[in-house]
Each structure stands twice: as structure tokens, then as C-alpha cells.
Amino acid sequence: MPVVAGAWLSWELHxxxxxxxxxxxxxxxxxIEEMTPAIALMTYFDLLMIPIILLAVxxxxxxxxxxxxxxxxxxxxxxxxxxxxxxxxxxAAFVFLFIPLMILSVLLMTISIEWxxxxxxxxxxxxxxxxxxxxxxxxxxxxxxxxxxLTKKSLSATLASFIFxxxxxxxxxxxxxxxxxxxxxxxxxSLSHYANQILGYISDGVGAIFAVGGIPVDPSTQTFxxxxxxxxxxxxxxxxLAITALGxxxxx
Amino acid sequence: xxxxxxxxxxxxxxxxNNKNESNKLTKKDFEAVIKIKNLSKLFNDFKxxxxxxxxxxxxxxxxLGPNGAGKTTLINILVGKLRPTSGSVNIMGYDVQKNSIExxxxxxxxxxxxxxxxxxTALNFLKYLSRLKGLNRYEASRxxxxxxxxxxxxxxGNQKIKKYSSxxxxxxGIGQAIIGNPQILLLDEPTGExxxxxxxxxxxxxxxxxxxxxxxxxxxHILPEIKLIADRFGIIKKGKIVRKTKMKEVDDLEEFxxxxxxxx
Numbered sequence: 001m002p003v004v005a006g007a008w009l010s011w012e013l014h015x016x017x018x019x020x021x022x023x024x025x026x027x028x029x030x031x032i033e034e035m036t037p038a039i040a041l042m043t044y045f046d047l048l049m050i051p052i053i054l055l056a057v058x059x060x061x062x063x064x065x066x067x068x069x070x071x072x073x074x075x076x077x078x079x080x081x082x083x084x085x086x087x088x089x090x091x092a093a094f095v096f097l098f099i100p101l102m103i104l105s106v107l108l109m110t111i112s113i114e115w116x117x118x119x120x121x122x123x124x125x126x127x128x129x130x131x132x133x134x135x136x137x138x139x140x141x142x143x144x145x146x147x148x149x150l151t152k153k154s155l156s157a158t159l160a161s162f163i164f165x166x167x168x169x170x171x172x173x174x175x176x177x178x179x180x181x182x183x184x185x186x187x188x189x190s191l192s193h194y195a196n197q198i199l200g201y202i203s204d205g206v207g208a209i210f211a212v213g214g215i216p217v218d219p220s221t222q223t224f225x226x227x228x229x230x231x232x233x234x235x236x237x238x239x240x241l242a243i244t245a246l247g248x249x250x251x252x
Numbered sequence: 253x254x255x256x257x258x259x260x261x262x263x264x265x266x267x268x269n270n271k272n273e274s275n276k277l278t279k280k281d282f283e284a285v286i287k288i289k290n291l292s293k294l295f296n297d298f299k300x301x302x303x304x305x306x307x308x309x310x311x312x313x314x315x316l317g318p319n320g321a322g323k324t325t326l327i328n329i330l331v332g333k334l335r336p337t338s339g340s341v342n343i344m345g346y347d348v349q350k351n352s353i354e355x356x357x358x359x360x361x362x363x364x365x366x367x368x369x370x371x372x373t374a375l376n377f378l379k380y381l382s383r384l385k386g387l388n389r390y391e392a393s394r395x396x397x398x399x400x401x402x403x404x405x406x407x408x409g410n411q412k413i414k415k416y417s418s419x420x421x422x423x424x425g426i427g428q429a430i431i432g433n434p435q436i437l438l439l440d441e442p443t444g445e446x447x448x449x450x451x452x453x454x455x456x457x458x459x460x461x462x463x464x465x466x467x468x469x470x471x472x473h474i475l476p477e478i479k480l481i482a483d484r485f486g487i488i489k490k491g492k493i494v495r496k497t498k499m500k501e502v503d504d505l506e507e508f509x510x511x512x513x514x515x516x
Binding site: 070071072074075076077078079080081082250251252 | 328331332333334335353354356357359361363365366367368369381384385386428
């Protein structure tokens with residue numbers, strides 16, 4: 001679905017600078033007038049955000065809470081396996097199942113934007129978008145895993161994750177419109193800020209078009225490593241907290 | 253049901269005769285597989301278990317008591333679902349808290365409120381839990397088939413669990429508990445609300461399993477059933493073990509139980 005929607009949108013906007021300007025002016029500091037493969041992929045990425053959230057959250061919310069509500073968690077925790085392995089095992093299964101799917105959808109989009117005449121995305125641009133798609137999926141799944149460990153029902157975990165992510169994404173979006181000093185402060189907790197730097201580095205500055213809040217379009221290696229570590233911790237910290245929570249759970 | 257009762261009773265009689273012994277403490281009592289010492293469990297201010305001391309050796313041990321007495325809490329501590337507030341539990345020489353993995357390797361457990369993956373087939377369910385028990389892919393597959401046969405479910409092995417009757421689910425529940433042939437089996441209300449036929453099958457299974465030096469703890473409040481299969485029993489009331497004795501020492505279990513509950 002997102003591939004079709006992304007391709008259609010790119011096709012509609014391709015060769016129509018006015019439409020591009022009208023569409024991007026209200027949302028970006030600088031309006032975009034030309035449809036390039038990088039912009040088409042960015043459009044697609046924005047569209048992909050909804051399925052990513054839905055898939056990652058709904059699936060990961062069931063990891064522990066789903067087992068609790070079905071009364072099957074007791075069958076697992078009474079086996080001779082460490083509880084941390086339960087979380088890691090379920091998360092790993094998610095990664096193996098969904099990550100290839102995400103990469104495949106970015107690849108399909110890359111092929112479709114060439115097919116509609118926008119042109120081939122450079123290898124670095126493709127890699128950049130594939131990377132941040134994977135990272136966003138992993139971060140959202142980690143957060144849902146944490147809520148899954150803290151709640152008794154999958155639905156509660158799903159709702160809690162959605163509420164958290166909506167607040168987080170809204171904050172991310174508002175950063176562009178906030179005064180610079182506040183925006184700079186909030187950037188430290190903004191996933192898109194770090195993802196944009198990773199994207200900018202991998203795509204040699206072509207992919208990271210939304211260089212807001214003074215982010216260099218093509219950041220240094222040091223900045224890239226720093227951003228990667230932050231995103232990695234955004235994946236690992238919720239997982240570690242989920243492991244701690246599951247380790248402390250008593251089943252009545 | 254009557255033929256099972258007769259079979260079990262005659263079997264027990266012959267065992268008793270072979271033993272040819274009085275009710276004195278035997279070596280077996282000192283070789284307890286499960287040693288519970290000063291065990292207490294608090295849920296906020298509620299004392300679910302209070303200073304429980306009990307040693308359990310091989311054979312079938314009945315854990316009796318009214319609803320809410322603490323039977324399930326005790327079993328939950330043994331399997332590691334709950335942590336004790338104080339005291340210790342030692343299973344086959346391993347502390348349940350410090351060596352939980354080693355303990356669980358030797359344990360099989362049937363929860364009272366067992367849940368199933370309804371969309372899974374019984375075969376895959378058993379394979380999955382066998383893998384979690386530490387068996388490799390080949391062993392897990394072999395074990396799953398073996399258990400399906402033992403539980404007389406082999407013809408329905410490829411059917412989804414959601415299509416199973418409650419009796420079949422209960423047999424599958426016991427089946428998952430005996431994966432890997434554990435030395436100790438903990439069964440929380442194994443016969444539940446089953447029909448007489450399924451009940452008969454399950455009692456026979458438990459009785460057979462306890463042979464060859466294995467330990468089976470059955471938590472229940474259905475006295476006629478435990479009378480048929482248990483060698484020993486303990487009565488738990490308000491979190492305390494009020495009586496523990498051998499089944500053969502008791503002539504009328506119902507009367508003994510009622511007295512114990514009243515006086516304890």
C-alpha cells in the first residue's frame with residue numbers, strides 16, 4: 001500500500017514545481033520545487049511511517065502481554081530458560097520477520113520511482129533510507145516491547161505505545177516551528193533529529209533534506225557515530241527495561 | 253470409574269504388602285526430593301503461606317485444602333512463578349531461587365488455569381515447549397509424537413487446539429508437563445471439572461507416571477481421587493500445613509480431612 005501511494009504521489013508531483021511548492025511550503029522551512037529520487041523516497045518514508053508504527057506496535061505489544069492474557073506465559077517461564085531470553089527471542093523473531101519486509105518495501109519504492117520517470121536513487125540514498133526505516137522499526141518495536149512487559153493485556157500495551165509514540169512524533173514535528181533555543185533542547189530527545197543525521201551521513205547529504213535546527217546536511221563521522229549510538233540506546237534501553245520488568249514479574 | 257478404582261486399589265494393596273512395613277519413618281523420608289523450610293509468602297498484608305515446613309519424597313503426594321488455603325501459592329513458588337517472602341525451597345539439591353534453571357530442568361508443571369495457543373496444532377505446541385525445555389529439533393519432534401501417543405491424542409495431533417474438548421486440552425496440559433520426562437511433576441487441580449472418562453484417564457496417567465521413583469505432587473480438593481493415587485498427603489489451611497501423613501495411616505480420608513480443617 002505505501003509503495004503504491006508513494007509512487008502515485010511522486011508521479012503526480014513529478015514535473016509540477018507549483019504543486020511541489022504548495023505541498024511542502026507549509027511544512028518545511030524551505031519549499032521544495034523539484035521531485036528527485038531522494039525526495040520521492042522521503043515522501044515514501046513519511047507514508048511508510050504509519051504501517052511501521054502499526055506493525056511494530058501491534059506485533060511487539062503481544063510479546064509478553066499477549067502471553068499473560070492467554071495464560072501461556074506461565075508455560076514459558078517455568079521452562080529451563082532465562083527470562084531475558086524470552087524477550088530477546090521474541091524481538092529477534094520480529095527482526096527476522098519484519099526487517100527484510102521493510103528493506104524490500106524501500107527497494108520496491110526505489111524501483112517504482114525509476115519506473116515513473118523520477119530516476120534512479122543513488123546507492124547511498126537507498127542505503128540511507130533503508131537504514132532509517134530499519135532503525136525506526138526497531139525503536140518502535142522496542143518501546144512496544146517495554147509496554148508489553150509492563151501491562152497485562154496486549155490492548156493496553158498497544159494503546160500505551162500509541163499514546164507515547166503520538167506524543168513523541170508530535171514533539172518531533174513541532175520542533176520545526178518552535179523557537180530555536182527550545183528546538184535545540186528538544187532535539188536531544190528527537191528520533192528524527194538523529195535519524196536525519198544518520199541518513200545525511202550515509203547518503204552523502206542527498207537524503208537528509210530536512211536540515212532543521214542547524215543540523216548539518218552531511219554530518220561528520222563523529223556526529224554520525226554519536227547519532228548511531230543514541231539510536232542504538234533508544235533500541236536497547238527499552239529492551240533492557242522490558243527484561244528487568246519481566247524478571248521481576250510474579251505470576252499469580 | 254469403578255474398574256479404575258478397583259485396579260488402583262489392588263495395585264496399592266500389593267505395593268503395601270510388598271513393603272511389609274509399619275508406619276515408621278523410612279530411609280525414603282530422609283531422602284526428600286523437595287525440602288521446604290520455614291516458607292512464607294506475603295501478598296501485601298495477606299499471609300498466603302506461613303512458615304511452611306515439609307519434605308516430599310518420591311511417589312504421589314497429595315496437597316489438600318480448601319479453596320484459598322495456599323495450595324496454588326505453594327506450587328507457584330516451587331515452579332518459580334512466585335518468589336518466597338522468607339524461607340527456602342530446595343528441589344533435588346538445588347535452591348529454587350539461586351538455581352532456578354537446574355530446578356526447572358527437573359520439573360514438569362500443569363497450572364490450574366493453563367492457557368494454550370489456540371491456533372497452534374497440538375503437535376506444534378508440544379514441539380515448541382519441548383524446544384523450550386532444551387531439546388533439539390529432532391528430539392523435540394520425537395518427544396511431541398511420543399507424548400501425543402501417551403495422551404491418546406495422536407490422531408488429533410495435527411488439529412488446532414481450539415478444536416479440542418476440555419478433556420483433550422487437559423490431557424494435552426499434562427502432556428506438556430511431562431515433556432523431557434521430569435523427575436518431579438507438579439499438577440495443580442489436574443482433573444478440574446472433567447467428565448468421568450477423562451478423569452479416569454488422567455488418574456491412570458498420574459499413577460503410572462509416579463512409578464520408577466518419580467515424584468508427583470497433586471494439588472486438589474477432590475478427596476476420593478487423591479485417595480486412589482496418593483501415597484502421602486498434606487493438608488494446608490490458611491497458609492499452614494496442618495497435617496501431613498501417609499495415606500495408609502488414614503482409614504477415612506473425608507473424616508480425617510474435615511477434622512483437620514476444623515481443628516487446624
